[in-house]
Amino acid sequence: MAQLKVESAGKCMYCESFVDDVSYAAVEHVRPKSKFPDQVLEWGNLGIVCTRCNTNKGSYWTDDESLTLINPYQDDVEAHLSFHGPMTMARVGSSRGENTVRKLQFSQRVDLLISRAAQMENLYTLITAWATAEDGSELKELRAEDVRAAIGKGVEYAGVLRAFARRSGFPVTGD
Structure with missing residues (x-):
């Protein structure tokens, strides 16, 4: 196992x-x-x-x-x-x-929906920080790294989070 x-x-x-x-x-x-x-x-x-x-x-x-x-x-x-x-x-x-x-x-499964929604709320904060950072800035790239880490394949609910990031305009790669 x-x-x-x-x-x-x-x-x-x-x-x-x-x-x-x-x-x-x-x-x-x-x-x-x-x-x-x-x-x-x-x-x-x-x-x-x-x-x-x-x-x-x-x-x-x-x-x-x-x-x-x-x-x-x-x-x-x-x-x-x-x-x-x-x-x-x-x-x-x-x-x-x-x-x-x-x-x-x-x-x-309400418990599953609530857990996923909580993760999405955290991701929303990261995506908002990325989206509002100045294009081309080092800060924008740092924020992008945070989002990529939050939607990596090893994270809980990766499928849901990656779909949410895509819909929010974040460029998701490596599907």
Whole structure:
């Protein structure tokens, strides 16, 4: 489990919460071990999840590829999901995105929405400081470094924060 935590930056593969901050980590079997016992130890089938996402997903699996949950380690998340403020929404026309949001109950988890909103508020302060600094100044570049650090892939809720930064006019790179 230690290596999985390192590779995921300690974040739940689905909601991006720091797992140890909200509960105990669980090893996720993307393809449930009850239905795919031969894949229990396959590295590509494993991830770290929080107990909320783990409980919500349970042993869910479907052979209908249009309804499989998004695997953030293998799928292009932004092809199926979009972030609007602290909300995670399915992209129009993505049944996989819709099923992922429904099954993991992203819209009903008020605690998750509040945590994301708090991070967005902090980011808003950093983006405002960057936006109001004089173009071409050293201060502007220092403020940009602060924003880049706040939206790095290892931070909690990176997907939500990067989308917010993009919408706020900050040039997000390295997606």
